[in-house]
Amino acid sequence: xxxxxxxxxxxxxxxxxxxxxxxxxxxxxxxxxxxxxxxxxxxxxxxxxxxxxxxxxxxxxxxxxxxxxxxxxxxxxxxxxxxxxxxxxxxxxxxxxxxxxxxxxxxxxxxxxxxxxxxxxxxxxxxxxxxxxxxxxxxxxxxxxxxxxxxxxxxxxxxxxxxxxxxxxxxxxxxxxxxxxxxxxxxxxxxxxxxxxxxxxxxxxxxxxxx
Numbered sequence: 001x002x003x004x005x006x007x008x009x010x011x012x013x014x015x016x017x018x019x020x021x022x023x024x025x026x027x028x029x030x031x032x033x034x035x036x037x038x039x040x041x042x043x044x045x046x047x048x049x050x051x052x053x054x055x056x057x058x059x060x061x062x063x064x065x066x067x068x069x070x071x072x073x074x075x076x077x078x079x080x081x082x083x084x085x086x087x088x089x090x091x092x093x094x095x096x097x098x099x100x101x102x103x104x105x106x107x108x109x110x111x112x113x114x115x116x117x118x119x120x121x122x123x124x125x126x127x128x129x130x131x132x133x134x135x136x137x138x139x140x141x142x143x144x145x146x147x148x149x150x151x152x153x154x155x156x157x158x159x160x161x162x163x164x165x166x167x168x169x170x171x172x173x174x175x176x177x178x179x180x181x182x183x184x185x186x187x188x189x190x191x192x193x194x195x196x197x198x199x200x201x202x203x204x205x206x207x208x209x210x211x
Contacts, residue, residue: 013095016064016065016070017042017059017063018041018062018070022037023038024036025208027205027206028173028204030126034079037073037083038211041089042056042086043087045133048132048149056087081106084109088116094119097120108120108121108122109122114129114140118138127140135162141165143170148174149176150175150187172199174191175203
């Protein structure tokens with residue numbers, strides 16, 4: 001059980017429930033193939049059935065880590081790019097974390113479902129919207145990248161609806177849900193060929209067998 005001091009530190013963004021941090025290769029979307037340090041924050045307010053990070057849903061299962069320690073580990077690596085993901089990282093105030101990283105001239109990338117108000121300073125925002133809880137308008141407007149996970153053909157309608165809410169310069173990606181890839185990827189290929197404003201995102205880190 002958290003004491004009052006810990007609760008204040010979490011609310012102020014100075015401590016975060018860390019589900020994991022690691023140096024790897026970005027496997028999805030616009031920055032696929034590039035090295036980055038990943039900070040995975042526990043806690044999710046959606047809980048998609050197909051999620052491949054279900055273990056990160058419950059923040060009480062992970063230690064609270066001071067952001068100074070997270071930053072210390074992140075800056076050790078040669079790639080000066082940090083991907084903050086989850087769970088849903090915007091459950092927390094990310095301004096202190098971003099400010100700390102920016103002090104070391106680190107580029108900050110956010111992966112979010114967009115269900116909570118934006119905090120922090122970001123060089124890139126990847127929005128992955130979910131039908132169960134649509135993103136806030138402010139997040140959609142600020143997204144640099146829209147990445148919609150496709151489980152079945154009807155999800156393409158959700159992708160089109162999401163496209164209407166982002167800016168004109170936002171990059172558009174359709175990503176097959178991993179367990180349904182064999183069946184749904186041909187559908188996505190045909191759709192993208194007919195709708196070339198979209199690109200296909202594959203989870204290439206899984207092909208490389210890395211985190």
